[in-house]
Amino acid sequence: MSTRDWLLEDSPHSRLQANAGRAYRVFTALLRNPLSVLGGLIILILVLTALLAPWLAPYSSTGQDLANRLAPPSGAHWMGTDELGRDIFSRVIWGSQITLTIVGLVALISAPLGLLLGAVAGYFGGWTDRVLMGITDIFLSMPKLILALAFVAALGPGINNAIIAIAITSWPAYARIARAETLTIRNSEFIAAVQMQGASPLRVIVGHVLPLCTSSMIIRVTLDMAGVILTAAGLGFIGLGAQPPLPEWGAMISRGRTFILDQWWVATMPGFAIIIVSLGFCFLGDGLRDVLDPKSEGK
Amino acid sequence: MAPMLSVKNLRVSFPTHRGRVEVVKGISFDLGRERLGIVGESGSGKSMTGRAILKLIRKPGLVTADRMDFDGIDLLQQTEKQMRAIRGARISMVMQDPKFSLNPVMTIGEQIAEAVVTHEKLGRGEVQDRMLSMLEAVRINDPKRVAGLYPHEVSGGMGQRIMIAMMLIPGPELLIADEPTSALDVSVQAQVLDIIDNLVTAKGMGLILISHDLNLVSRYCDRILVMNAGTVVEECAAGQLEQAQHPYTRGLLAAMPVINETRDELPVLDRSQWAGT
Amino acid sequence: MSQNPTTAATLEVAGAASRRTRRRLLAVLGFVATVLLTFLGLLAITFFIGRVIPIDPVLAIVGDRASNEVYQAARVAMGLDQPLPVQFFHYVVNVFSGDLGQSVSTGRSVVEDLSRFFPATLEMATIGIIIGVVLGVPLGVIAASRQGSIIDQIIRVVGLLGYSMPAFWLGLVGLALFYARLRWVGGPGRLDIFYDGLVQPVTGLLLVDSLLAGEIEIFWNAVTHLVLPASVLGFFSLAYIARMTRSFMLDQLSQEFVTTARVKGVPERLVIWRHAFNPIRVPLITVIGLSYAGLLEGSVMIETVFSWPGIGNYLTTALLNADMNAVLGSTLVIGAVFIFINKISDVLYRVLDPRAR
Numbered sequence: 001m002s003t004r005d006w007l008l009e010d011s012p013h014s015r016l017q018a019n020a021g022r023a024y025r026v027f028t029a030l031l032r033n034p035l036s037v038l039g040g041l042i043i044l045i046l047v048l049t050a051l052l053a054p055w056l057a058p059y060s061s062t063g064q065d066l067a068n069r070l071a072p073p074s075g076a077h078w079m080g081t082d083e084l085g086r087d088i089f090s091r092v093i094w095g096s097q098i099t100l101t102i103v104g105l106v107a108l109i110s111a112p113l114g115l116l117l118g119a120v121a122g123y124f125g126g127w128t129d130r131v132l133m134g135i136t137d138i139f140l141s142m143p144k145l146i147l148a149l150a151f152v153a154a155l156g157p158g159i160n161n162a163i164i165a166i167a168i169t170s171w172p173a174y175a176r177i178a179r180a181e182t183l184t185i186r187n188s189e190f191i192a193a194v195q196m197q198g199a200s201p202l203r204v205i206v207g208h209v210l211p212l213c214t215s216s217m218i219i220r221v222t223l224d225m226a227g228v229i230l231t232a233a234g235l236g237f238i239g240l241g242a243q244p245p246l247p248e249w250g251a252m253i254s255r256g257r258t259f260i261l262d263q264w265w266v267a268t269m270p271g272f273a274i275i276i277v278s279l280g281f282c283f284l285g286d287g288l289r290d291v292l293d294p295k296s297e298g299k
Numbered sequence: 300m301a302p303m304l305s306v307k308n309l310r311v312s313f314p315t316h317r318g319r320v321e322v323v324k325g326i327s328f329d330l331g332r333e334r335l336g337i338v339g340e341s342g343s344g345k346s347m348t349g350r351a352i353l354k355l356i357r358k359p360g361l362v363t364a365d366r367m368d369f370d371g372i373d374l375l376q377q378t379e380k381q382m383r384a385i386r387g388a389r390i391s392m393v394m395q396d397p398k399f400s401l402n403p404v405m406t407i408g409e410q411i412a413e414a415v416v417t418h419e420k421l422g423r424g425e426v427q428d429r430m431l432s433m434l435e436a437v438r439i440n441d442p443k444r445v446a447g448l449y450p451h452e453v454s455g456g457m458g459q460r461i462m463i464a465m466m467l468i469p470g471p472e473l474l475i476a477d478e479p480t481s482a483l484d485v486s487v488q489a490q491v492l493d494i495i496d497n498l499v500t501a502k503g504m505g506l507i508l509i510s511h512d513l514n515l516v517s518r519y520c521d522r523i524l525v526m527n528a529g530t531v532v533e534e535c536a537a538g539q540l541e542q543a544q545h546p547y548t549r550g551l552l553a554a555m556p557v558i559n560e561t562r563d564e565l566p567v568l569d570r571s572q573w574a575g576t
Numbered sequence: 577m578s579q580n581p582t583t584a585a586t587l588e589v590a591g592a593a594s595r596r597t598r599r600r601l602l603a604v605l606g607f608v609a610t611v612l613l614t615f616l617g618l619l620a621i622t623f624f625i626g627r628v629i630p631i632d633p634v635l636a637i638v639g640d641r642a643s644n645e646v647y648q649a650a651r652v653a654m655g656l657d658q659p660l661p662v663q664f665f666h667y668v669v670n671v672f673s674g675d676l677g678q679s680v681s682t683g684r685s686v687v688e689d690l691s692r693f694f695p696a697t698l699e700m701a702t703i704g705i706i707i708g709v710v711l712g713v714p715l716g717v718i719a720a721s722r723q724g725s726i727i728d729q730i731i732r733v734v735g736l737l738g739y740s741m742p743a744f745w746l747g748l749v750g751l752a753l754f755y756a757r758l759r760w761v762g763g764p765g766r767l768d769i770f771y772d773g774l775v776q777p778v779t780g781l782l783l784v785d786s787l788l789a790g791e792i793e794i795f796w797n798a799v800t801h802l803v804l805p806a807s808v809l810g811f812f813s814l815a816y817i818a819r820m821t822r823s824f825m826l827d828q829l830s831q832e833f834v835t836t837a838r839v840k841g842v843p844e845r846l847v848i849w850r851h852a853f854n855p856i857r858v859p860l861i862t863v864i865g866l867s868y869a870g871l872l873e874g875s876v877m878i879e880t881v882f883s884w885p886g887i888g889n890y891l892t893t894a895l896l897n898a899d900m901n902a903v904l905g906s907t908l909v910i911g912a913v914f915i916f917i918n919k920i921s922d923v924l925y926r927v928l929d930p931r932a933r
Contacts, residue, residue, distance in 0.1 A: 138617030143873040143914045146891075150622065150907045153895050154629040226740045234877055237744050238892050253745055257881070260748050261756040268752070271745035278740030355838055379844070387841035394839075399832035404855045404929070414840045465840070 036287020042280025114174025122182030223285035336516030397458025408446030456487030695780025697886030708813025716821025738815020865921030
């Protein structure tokens with residue numbers, strides 16, 4: 001029996017086989033959608049660039065060359081150099097590490113947090129639900145960027161605080177989704193069966209409810225990552241995110257502001273990196289939604 | 300007398316990822332000023348036939364035919380603009396469920412008036428009179444009040460009568476009724492069909508009644524086409540349905556329960572008999 | 577004593593009317609309650625940010641070079657020696673009586689600063705949303721009615737770019753291109769320097785004030801300065817509005833009643849605008865409301881780029897100077913406007929849709 005047959009078997013013999021088979025089906029379905037392939041490729045390239053930055057970048061991210069400052073794009077400096085003569089292309093490559101860190105950590109903090117709060121609210125209902133969802137709604141009805149700005153202002157500028165601030169403002173959307181999913185799962189027979197076996201609420205939520213929320217969560221998190229990148233870049237642009245000399249894309253654009261009228265490349269180039277990576281997450285998120293949640297196809 | 304509607308070798312197809320799939324596979328029929336029933340299961344292509352006559356199949360759907368003439372007009376050759384002058388004014392269609400086929404944010408009066416105004420230049424008062432008398436013709440007791448209501452404020456049976464009023468008010472010569480009662484309560488089905496029947500007969504119109512209900516079609520129609528999988532498998536006068544030849548029709552008839560039933564089990568259609576025809 | 581039927585009917589009508597009034601009254605009260613509750617939540621968050629997170633809120637206000645007496649005085653003045661719930665109560669009372677504290681960097685009260693800067697933001701965001709609606713709605717409708725056409729593809733790309741392009745970057749590129757290269761528009765700021773202060777502020781909206789003063793020249797100067805930042809904002813609201821309009825329209829065009837209209841012989845233009853578009857006007861109002869509120873947020877970035885003397889610029893300056901009263905004050909005002917627009921569009925939805933009445 002070939003691996004493919006094993007993956008596509010109608011009645012899998014183990015949990016591993018079932019999960020692997022589902023992953024394989026999702027993967028092949030994604031491959032049929034050119035835009036999601038493109039999105040996946042962009043994110044793959046982002047990850048590889050971040051991992052291989054020391055070998056890919058032709059120059060160091062901080063090495064100054066004042067004789068060669070504000071040089072336009074050329075063969076030696078594909079994206080030109082900035083006001084300290086640093087190679088912009090190399091800084092964009094090194095910056096991918098920062099972007100990836102921000103995106104990864106925000107997802108790791110806010111998604112599980114939202115998932116847990118939403119599932120608890122949906123599972124227990126009553127006052128727990130009302131209080132938790134009341135807080136969620138208040139957060140949801142507030143402007144995310146402004147809230148993140150205020151949090152960073154209180155916590156102090158810096159990349160770690162920026163990540164915390166963004167995570168604090170993005171969990172409510174996930175809590176809403178998790179609650180909605182939990183409400184539909186809560187009353188199903190198999191949950192009743194688990195409860196009758198004497199499972200504790202914690203066990204039911206973690207072992208049986210949360211796994212079923214993951215697919216809608218993955219879609220939402222992927223789609224949201226574009227927004228996270230933009231917010232992080234915005235914080236960097238204002239001067240509250242990553243601090244110099246870190247090659248964060250938003251902060252780089254901010255440095256180039258002074259020279260925008262004559263040396264346009266300093267501010268423009270990092271912007272392209274932001275757009276491409278954000279688009280990548282949009283494409284992949286759209287593709288994932290079409291595959292995992294066919295109801296909303298084409299919207 | 301030349302038939303009012305003459306259709307020859309009508310085909311409707313849609314593209315899928317496995318190439319074009321035909322849902323109507325070359326059907327032909329003629330229609331005079333009579334009541335024709337088209338019966339078939341869901342997916343047999345009967346609704347598509349109705350919509351193809353009005354050229355309402357949107358791309359990427361494709362309609363072809365050797366001939367599709369209405370009152371001497373070659374429908375296939377008509378431009379979209381010419382078709383608009385025919386739709387509503389000369390051929391009209393009542394659809395399945397008034398819950399979905401009436402515009403939810405226009406009052407009933409506005410929607411009915413629109414059907415007239417689209418085709419005739421009339422004064423406001425005249426339109427109003429026509430609309431109210433049409434509502435009365437479909438047995439709506441308080442037409443002035445109903446005209447000001449929104450569709451969600453009326454029952455399904457009344458909604459369908461409103462739909463009929465809207466489709467008949469410009470005075471078409473042919474009415475296509477596509478499953479007009481399948482979304483309604485059994486108690487009002489007969490009432491709605493009686494209204495259609497009376498109006499069609501009184502005005503000497505042609506009627507195509509599309510339904511999955513063999514009984515209903517044989518009660519209200521003069522002639523019956525039985526469709527299956529995109530083709531016409533049987534054509535007969537309504538009274539002679541009992542003598543139908545084709546195994547599919549026989550199967551359908553046999554599967555109908557009868558009062559004073561003596562069979563223990565209703566037979567199921569045996570599709571192998573006519574497969575490939 | 578017999579009642580005649582006419583009065584009975586009148587009484588019944590009057591009863592129904594008063595019942596309707598009562599229902600409306602309850603709806604209004606419910607609306608006020610949710611707005612107040614959400615606003616209280618906002619206050620709790622800003623209170624938390626301002627008083628609880630900073631290790632030493634006093635230091636954040638007086639600065640680290642203040643003497644011990646000044647520090648202690650400020651601590652008592654801020655009520656920090658009292659328990660948190662009491663502090664929060666005082667905070668709420670202060671905010672509702674219009675006291676947001678002093679700004680360290682401008683030396684004026686935050687309320688005065690905000691009322692001075694708010695009109696500039698309002699002017700820019702309003703022109704932005706007008707651009708977004710006037711272009712976005714028709715483009716979305718056309719894209720949906722010609723699915724797969726070139727316009728449709730363009731709208732899709734624009735929609736995605738709206739999600740993935742940093743607003744401040746687009747503003748900078750716009751400045752480099754349309755101001756530095758092409759000289760089509762005015763540069764940063766609301767006016768050229770030599771026009772500054774010539775017009776007496778009445779509404780604070782320069783376009784209005786200059787016309788009121790009869791200064792056509794200043795009006796046009798203000799327009800050239802406003803057009804680029806407003807267009808950048810407009811682009812983002814256009815992207816969002818067109819995308820949502822397209823999706824709503826596709827939904828409507830697949831509805832059975834649209835086929836009904838075509839069966840009646842209604843011209844395609846009317847099928848699209850009267851039958852498919854009319855039902856989505858109400859949800860679109862919500863979308864436009866959300867987009868308008870989003871523009872207030874987006875203006876923070878744009879104002880920084882264009883040195884636009886609005887609330888966003890005030891906020892970012894305050895952020896960099898750690899001027900916490902100003903930060904919290906602007907957060908509160910922007911948040912309150914945001915919440916208010918959100919809730920209003922929610923209410924409009926229920927009032928305008930015949931199905932929800």
